[in-house]
Structure formats: C-alpha cells, structure tokens
Amino acid sequence: MKRPLSVREAASMTGKHPETIAEALRRGDLHGGQRVKGGTWSIREKCLEAWLYGKKCKHQIEGTA
Numbered sequence: 001m002k003r004p005l006s007v008r009e010a011a012s013m014t015g016k017h018p019e020t021i022a023e024a025l026r027r028g029d030l031h032g033g034q035r036v037k038g039g040t041w042s043i044r045e046k047c048l049e050a051w052l053y054g055k056k057c058k059h060q061i062e063g064t065a
Helices: 007-014 018-027 045-052 058-062
Strands: none
Touching: 007 018, 007 045, 045 058
C-alpha cells in the first residue's frame, strides 16, 4: 500500500491550491484523515482521484476510515 498524501502533495498532483484541498477535506467532499483534530491531513490517492471526478470514494460510501 502506498503511503497517504499530504495536502501539499495532493495539491501538487492535481494542480489545485492547497487551500482548495484543505477546504474539501473540512467539508467532507474529499475523504481524508487526521490523527488528532486540527492535525495534519492524510489522503489516499484513490480518494483524491474519486474527488477529482466528482465521485465519492469507497470509504465515503461504506462509511469506513
């Protein structure tokens, strides 16, 4: 399994601004995780890909982490 992406890495991969990625995470549009509230986000590539295509990732659909 690949390691999760940071907000900056996800932004770089997608050409989006890091704040766009962070806002999508906060809204729940993009699935990601934090070890502690207010901590660093981690994003799975599959979740990022689904978000880019306007879809929910399997984690959002199944309600799993």
